[in-house]
Amino acid sequence: MGSATAKTNTLQPMGGMIDGQGQMGGGMFRIPDNVLPQMGGGMGGMGGFVTGTMLLPQQMTREALKDIVLNHVNGPDAPWNEMVGSGGELSLVGPLLIVTHTPEVHQRIANLLELLIDADATTPxxxxxxxxxxxxxxxxxxxxxxxxxxxxxxxxxxxxxxxxxxxxxxxxxxxxxxLKRSYIVSLTPVVGSSDLQSAFPTNVAYRPETETVLxxxxxxxxxxxxxxxxxxxxxxxxxxxxxPEEVLATNFGNGQTTDRIxxxxxxxxxxxxxxxxxxxxxxxxxxxxxxxxxxxxxxxxxxxxxxxxxxxx
Incomplete structure (x- = not known):
């Protein structure tokens, strides 16, 4: 089993097992966190204000990384269309990308990961x-x-x-x-909840609907x-x-009140x-x-x- 580990943003293949015909071998690559985050999801957006194409670390997924490897390594001299079979095998285990293919393909994958690292270096x-x-x-x-x-x-x-x-x-x-402040933005009628002591019972009460803003x-x-x-x-x-500190109120109906924001x-x-x-x-x-x-x-x-x-x- 050969390995390639990222050290100071450098991926170096270190050998590999080759069968009797010198064709196939195993390669194991450690994927840096800035290429495939190990914890957490994407950045998302605050109010959706960030537009345009996001960087790889914010959108890269395990399946996307597999597809990228297959798409960029596949070629006439090294056909590889499936993760298992049709040229080689590829799997992800935690932070490890495990590949069974020729030494030439291992080097291509190492170069590809190197490019992904350089494209989104976290320094300085x-x-x-x-x-x-x-x-x-x-x-x-x-x-x-x-x-x-x-x-x-x-x-x-x-x-x-x-x-x-x-x-x-x-x-x-x-x-x-x-600070977060809550406002009563509307009232929803609730049938059958009226105060029976009211002088004008209507059998309808109102439930306040609140909204909290920062x-x-x-x-x-x-x-x-x-x-x-x-x-x-x-x-x-x-x-x-x-x-303002003082919230204005708006009255309607039978004296019902909502906030005027x-x-x-x-x-x-x-x-x-x-x-x-x-x-x-x-x-x-x-x-x-x-x-x-x-x-x-x-x-x-x-x-x-x-x-x-x-x-x-």
Whole structure:
């Protein structure tokens, strides 16, 4: 039985058993976690904001890895169309990919796994800083060509909301900070549950239907650092939501009451290229309120989001 083990992102075949005709042998490959996760499922999405093709570790399954091996190894000189039979055998046991085939095919599989590792290397680890700053509308117009020093000064504003996190390359980081609040959003009639002591019995009562929402700051960020380590594509979806402490009520029918929900929110979904150790504007979002600019005549404040990253390992 031969083996190939990933060490420092390198797969090296180490021999193999060959039969008397020198044709078939056994190969065993240890699959790194960043190619086939051993625990947990995919990343999923927070509110479905992440779009586009996800990286291999977030979607790779055992069956998908088997199909990839068969599809990319199969060829005129090494026909292999089934996991068992028709050229060879392939099975997955825990983190091990066990293959019975020729030494040439073993080498192809080792090369394929090497490519999968390189395509989604988890290094380097980075520190990602995000700042949320409220600016006057006139101040946002000059941000597109602002100097690095000016952006650094804006990010250092004492009133800025700050997020600092560390993560591996290509890994999704979820952000959630705030409180969960429940509201009565509707009432469902329940026949036969009326209060018999009521002066106007109708034999109908109402069951409150509640909904719980997260108020605060939440979202997801995925950094993709290029091979040079000097630039990264940052995919992010960030949302801020707030509501007044006092909940307004709406009355209807025979004095029934539901909550009138007023939630102010600002949301930004984007993908930008950011140079290492440089502050970059991800975008600006107008902060609306219950009274529109048409009614008040006042210019709305803008929430400006800045991003900065650096390699820490």
């Amino acid at each position: 680890s980075i520190q990602l800083d995000i700042r949320f700053v409220q600016l006057e509308p006139s101040a946002t117009e000059s941000l597109t060509d602002a100097s690095s020093e000016k952006l650094k000064a804006i990010a250092a504003d004492d009133s800025a909301a700050r997020i600092t996190l560390r993560c591996d390359n290509h890994r999704a980081v979820e952000i959630a900070s705030g 108020l605060g700051l939440f979202g997801k960020v995925i950094p993709d650092v290029d091979v040079s380590g000097e630039s990264a594509r940052i995919r992010m979806g960030i949302e801020m939501a707030s509501a 007023e939630i102010e929110s600002a949301k930004l979904e984007t993908s930008i290229t950011v140079d290492a150790n440089e502050w970059t504007v991800a975008g600006t979002v107008a902060l609306t309120n219950a009274q529109s600019i048409v009614q008040t005549g006042e210019a709305l404040q803008h929430l400006t989001i800045l991003v900065h990253w650096k390699i820490v390992k």
